[in-house]
Amino acid sequence: MTGSVKSDLTDYLEKTYPQTRDELFDFLRIPSVSAKSEHNSDTAKAAEWVRSSLETAGLKAQVFPTPGHPIVIGEWRGAEGAPTVLVYGHYDVQPAEPLDLWTSPPFEPTVRNGNIYARGSVDDKGQLFLHIKALQAHLATRGKLPVNVVVIAEGEEEIGSDNLEHFVEEKKDLLAAEAVVISDSAMFAPGQPSILSSLRGLAYFELIVEGPTVDLHSGAYGGAVVNPAMALARILATMHDEKGHVMIEGFYDSVREWKPEVLAGMRKLPFDSETFRKETGAPTLGGEKGYTVLEQLWARPTLEVNGLLSGYIGEGAKTVLPSKAMAKVSCRLVPDQSPQEIEKLILAHVQKVAPKGVNTSVRFLHGGKPWRAELNGPLYDAARRALATAFEKPPVVVGEGGSIPVVGDFERILGAPVLLVGFGLPGENAHAPDEWMSEENFRIGMRAIAAFWDEYGVASKSC
Ligand code: BES
Ligand code: ZN
Numbered sequence: 014m015t016g017s018v019k020s021d022l023t024d025y026l027e028k029t030y031p032q033t034r035d036e037l038f039d040f041l042r043i044p045s046v047s048a049k050s051e052h053n054s055d056t057a058k059a060a061e062w063v064r065s066s067l068e069t070a071g072l073k074a075q076v077f078p079t080p081g082h083p084i085v086i087g088e089w090r091g092a093e094g095a096p097t098v099l100v101y102g103h104y105d106v107q108p109a110e111p112l113d114l115w116t117s118p119p120f121e122p123t124v125r126n127g128n129i130y131a132r133g134s135v136d137d138k139g140q141l142f143l144h145i146k147a148l149q150a151h152l153a154t155r156g157k158l159p160v161n162v163v164v165i166a167e168g169e170e171e172i173g174s175d176n177l178e179h180f181v182e183e184k185k186d187l188l189a190a191e192a193v194v195i196s197d198s199a200m201f202a203p204g205q206p207s208i209l210s211s212l213r214g215l216a217y218f219e220l221i222v223e224g225p226t227v228d229l230h231s232g233a234y235g236g237a238v239v240n241p242a243m244a245l246a247r248i249l250a251t252m253h254d255e256k257g258h259v260m261i262e263g264f265y266d267s268v269r270e271w272k273p274e275v276l277a278g279m280r281k282l283p284f285d286s287e288t289f290r291k292e293t294g295a296p297t298l299g300g301e302k303g304y305t306v307l308e309q310l311w312a313r314p315t316l317e318v319n320g321l322l323s324g325y326i327g328e329g330a331k332t333v334l335p336s337k338a339m340a341k342v343s344c345r346l347v348p349d350q351s352p353q354e355i356e357k358l359i360l361a362h363v364q365k366v367a368p369k370g371v372n373t374s375v376r377f378l379h380g381g382k383p384w385r386a387e388l389n390g391p392l393y394d395a396a397r398r399a400l401a402t403a404f405e406k407p408p409v410v411v412g413e414g415g416s417i418p419v420v421g422d423f424e425r426i427l428g429a430p431v432l433l434v435g436f437g438l439p440g441e442n443a444h445a446p447d448e449w450m451s452e453e454n455f456r457i458g459m460r461a462i463a464a465f466w467d468e469y470g471v472a473s474k475s476c
Contacts (some may be wrong), residue, residue, distance in 0.1 A: 022151065026459050037138070041134055041138055042121065043062060044119075045133070060082070063104050064087070070087075071152030072148065082105060085165070085166040088162070089152065097160065097161040098193070100164045106132045127452050143462060159467060173378070181419070193429050194431075195417065198435030199438055201439075211385045212384045214346035215380055220341075222337065222371050224238060224335075230332065240335070241323065248363060248373065256302040262358065262362060268350060311411075313347065320339075321339070322340075356380070382418070386431065390430060391469065396469075
């Protein structure tokens, strides 16, 4: 395994690994699906599990209830005069459905080809847990950490972190920190450590088109009554042009130009779009013309349909004119777009294009702001050094197309820079059947983060 630089910390992590792995598997067995209320007792159980594992690691930990799922806080404040770092992760997971597409049950962790298969293995339980274990390595071997640490684990990331912003505002004294560290993303390639420079934001909607009060006989009424499914299809079709641009008026107005060196950095990464296409199984790639795939994914905003519902979808044919049609639509945002601004623009657009003969409404479900990093200072220096040591290769800087809503809030409310360093891998099936995390990455991740605390302890002293 890489990470051959031995230390008391790596020794400890190696020695305790069988136990660590058992504990991780216990964590992964809890079906803490935040989206489904039938799992509320499981999210509560996962929160309690995190609290107890923080205590085992040597932190003082408590569970805070919220109007949604609980938030867990762990604290270790024994480094007098040293800075405080906030570590964030989430213990909630996405629903596991469709279950029949899993090779092994989603909540029964199984190792195949060196990968741990389970819902939440990489997103984000494995990555949250490797942080807890890295802290434990310091506290168990040396009885202390070079800096003060606060851990915050939430249970609503996968449903938009609705209660977290308010919590951070309310508890900003408890959470006050000089820096924030998060592992909830992937590396660019196996063996290639990566630091994130941006995340896209999100604005999520339900678009509902209603016509007749009940489903009608499509022969007796079709032709005279406007069909809500067709009306919805027409509305959706107005949202892009043939070049893949989003046609919502004003959609691109707040898009901030990317620094040329950031774009140049993206172009230099060894990215093969054919390998990427194969990974998706799509016949060809598409998207907004005039941009590379990485730019489309990391630097450009999008509008996508996430779900469609209308009419008869059972076996065989049924001649029916549906009374209602619904689309789930979401936009990925880039700096400086905001979910609130996009909500207004979408509303105005739908009102403008909605056909007569149906009632159309838009319901905003949730959103999150986009984020871009400055990438300098002791926090990033420490991360670069720790990753280079653990992976025996310097990290690359990458963007990310997904969202972690709280990142922008941390920066704004706490005034602290955020470091995103993830240990997932391309093809990890996050949110999909057969989600996995590389066991080797889990192990090197623990070492890298353990080394990071030493590096940051030094880097923050010298400035
Ligand atoms: N771990 C992801 C964020 C992420 C996505 C990182 C893709 C790297 C690649 C996170 O758990 C997530 O899925 N976020 C949601 C946020 C949403 C529900 C507000 C997302 O991006 O869809
Ligand atoms: Zn996720």
